[in-house]
Amino acid sequence: MPTPKKSTSGSKKPLAYGAVIVVAAGLLGFASYKATAPDSSSANTSTSPAAEVSADPQAGIYPELAKLARRDADDKLAVGRADAPVVLIEYADFKCGYCGKFARDTEPELIKEYVEDGTLRIEWRNFPIFGEESENAARGAWAAGQQDRFWQFHAAAYAEGAKEKGFAKDRVKALAQEAGVKDLARFMKDLDGEAARAAVAKDQEQAYGIGATSTPSFLINGRPIAGAQPKETFTQAIETAAEQAKTTAGAGATEDKAESSEDSAK
Template sequence: MGKTKLPPFHWIHVVPIVVALIGGIFIGMNLPRADAPAEAESTQQAEQEPQAPEARAAQEQTELPDLARKLENDPTAIGDADAPVVIAVYSDYMCRFCVKWANETLPVLEREYIDQGKVRLEYRDLNFFGEGSQQAALGAYAAGLQGKFKEFSDYVFEPGTVRPANELTAEALVEVAGDLGMDAEQFEKDMASEKVAKAVAEQQEEATMLGITSTPAFVVNKRPILGAQPTEVFTKTIEAELESLNE
């Protein structure tokens, strides 16, 4: 029997002081914005440079409230519900840094931690880039209702570059659902349903209340990581969490 929890953003309305603190942490880190335009090559390169070691160290020492849902039937989660480390992933399907993370870091985490039952990913798909982002988020949740969230996400991120908006329309995604072995008719109904729209809106609200204004953003148990940082930043944070839980 899965655990029953309120949607994670509800605690925010109960503890507004904590929310202000969290928002300050995220905004105060002043990390590269994934949605900032790359107006010149030098600007684009600066956006992709990892944090300085001292900034990462400060970030890793910060603790936030527990954002994990740990629901057995969570449509947008990957990994065991009882995994000791839960990573909340705030992502956008049209964010180039999210694509980078999905292609470079995620496979390592899957192989070394998720498949071993040590880590669970709980996605909060966001909409920072307009209609394509929104439609993809709706499609991801609808796919999750059929147990195909990972397959859907892998498809969207698979090219290694951001898919054009015309590949993320409702019509295009219904076709993709069929190709991925889903009930395409049910997928189309779910994607257009009030239930799915509400779930995606709640994810957006949670990110907004936390002060997350760019993607990707992560909370590893209670430790925040912003941006598509090098894979070692994630593995070191995960190892530190696992070690602390074994003490």
């Protein structure tokens, strides 16, 4: 497994989520190492704790991690309804081969099956861990997003062979052009601006804070999943989370109705 280079815009200081999150972070970090090791023939079929999805809808879910979903309707790096019952948060690096595999093979199917029907929202978090070119691509993705072309940039940067060409600034600019970014001068200014650096650093700090040590790492309604797992792993997690959300919403509606009846009886 390639050793991630130290980033200049983020630290590995854990966020203060409480003792239970230390356990979740440990699982995610360990599974992330195993599931993304490029020399392992079983990298995409990891059965580590953070990759397993139990039939118990509460198993492996950490409410504090679920709260990391931003649900901002104006988030340029997200797709899907802000009020979708399930939120998948993806922490990824454009230089990561397994991130590219997920982006090409699995994510489009999840979007078609779950985002388009309103069940799922996907929120991207830039997690550059392989040095300067990772940072360039991350800030480029953010800058493309400011012109509503994040997902087009995402597709171009994760296309077959794109990673091998590197992410020097001229290459990132070419990807922006390929993605249909109209104002390339603004793009380059945004790429090197403080807002881009701050946004990437914020995402990076969050990833380190939950114990992610490599990419891709995911949270699905507070359930950690590490690595480019088979589609079935994500499908089961999404459907379990959606069912749990429906049950919770139903219980809340019943409770509200009961309280309303009590108030009427007074």
